[in-house]
Amino acid sequence: MTEEKRQIVIPGEIIASGDDYLPGEGTEKQGKDIIALKYGLAEEQNRLVKIIPLSGVYNARRGNVVIGRVEELTFNGWVIDVNTSERAFLSIMEVPRYVNKDALEEVMDVGDMVVAKIWEINKRGIDLSIKLRGLGRIEEGLIIKVNPNKVPRIIGKEGSMIKLIKDETGCDITVGQNGFVWIQGDKIENELLAKKAVLFIVEKSFVSGLTDEVTKWFAEGKK
Amino acid sequence: MTTIKRPDGRKPDEIRPMKAKVGIVPNADGSAMFQFGETVAIAAVYGPKELHPRNQRNPEKGTLRCTYNMISFSVDDRIRPGPSRRSMEISKISEWALEPVVMIGKYPGTVVDVHIQILQANASTRCAGINAAAMALAHAGIPMKDLVSSISIGKLDKSLVVDVNKAEEDWEEGEGATDMAMSFTSSKGKLTHIQLDGHITSKQLKEAVRLGREAIKKVYALQKKALKNVGEEISE
Secondary structure, eight states: OOOOOOEEEOTTOEEEESTTOEEOTTEEEETTEEEEOSSEEEEEETTEEEEEEOSSOOOOOTTOEEEEEEEEEETTEEEEEOSSSSOEEEEGGGSSSOOOTTOGGGTOOTTOEEEEEEEEEETTEEEEEOOSTTOEEOOSSEEEEOOGGGHHHHHOGGGHHHHHHHHHHOOEEEEOTTSEEEEEOSSHHHHHHHHHHHHHHHHTTTOSSHHHHHHHHHHHHHO | OOOOOOTTOOOTTOOOOEEEEEOOOTTSSEEEEEEETTEEEEEEEEEEEEOSSGGGOOSSSOEEEEEEEEOTTSSSSOOOSSOOHHHHHHHHHHHHHHTTTBOOTTSTTEEEEEEEEEEEOSSOHHHHHHHHHHHHHHHTTOOBSSOEEEEEEEEETTEEEESOOHHHHTOOSTTOOEEEEEEEETTTOOEEEEEEESOOOHHHHHHHHHHHHHHHHHHHHHHHHHHHSTTOOEEO
């Protein structure tokens, strides 16, 4: 983690001024000043000033893996609630098996949770796919909801954090970019430990060197 | 100009003790509380989310929707619950006061819901509501050009006072009860909303706006501090 000064900025606040800086995500240039347009942490890297949001709803992006709940069955697919402002749709064409059009509920019914990938975002909404490995209906396990802005911290740099939790608890964990975390383990105790670890990370998300902190936390828990 | 003694002994440009806190409704995407003396307002923001009914959707940009409500126990004589002419007007006013700074053009067909509840009222409720709503919107991660700060200016006979309470709002002596609510963009000081109840000369109106612009600096400082310390109650 680079040790720059990060500070919380609020909309309308001047982050930096002068021609040395370029406005990045969540900022705007007005005259010589760079103004924040969002509430979050301001970060400067190679003269580029950007804002890391701390709160807010999930913004869908192509390629993201998300976890959602089946809301509705239509004649050619499922409408899935993935906690976005747009509607997410999973077509039967995107399911890697034969689906009887008259019995969609045999594959997935209303209320089922599903891991899916966003393969396209268009005017109508989001199109999902479950044609890859690791995607599909969730059969068992534990699902928890966290702030979607903390997801990068749960995953860690190149997946270091999530690997640590997986190793420590022996659970399989899937993190949806929309803030849902699916934990699946052989024993309920392990699942609960993994859940506790995830919530611990979310609570301590602003601490730098968090991976070491979590390692310590696991060591303390074992005693 | 002769100065009139205010009922609670404040100076003409003195605001009642303010308090603010961000992050009070865990379920909401953003929330805040703002307090002017005995006037307490909370605001919760949800969204951007799908707008229902569909026919109200705007395919060009997102919609801002405010709901202002006074809780039935907020004043001495119980308020009948449910929307009233007054609360519907203030809902719309809050919407217009906040709209110039909220940048939801990138979220077509969606709505940002702002719920403003007045827990306790002693005049200037719409100002407290707008202040809380501005903080809650920022906390919800909605893109905004600036924050909005709001203040009320009253007229006791001929002299102008900042942040009226109930006794000053109903000040009938002399020229009659006059009070104004106004909102400004916080750092630029541009007017986004102004309302007048009573009579005022154009010369005094200018003076009132100048007073308001000066007073919101204190409001803004508090809003800023509360947003930087989420979960802590900041008093001034």
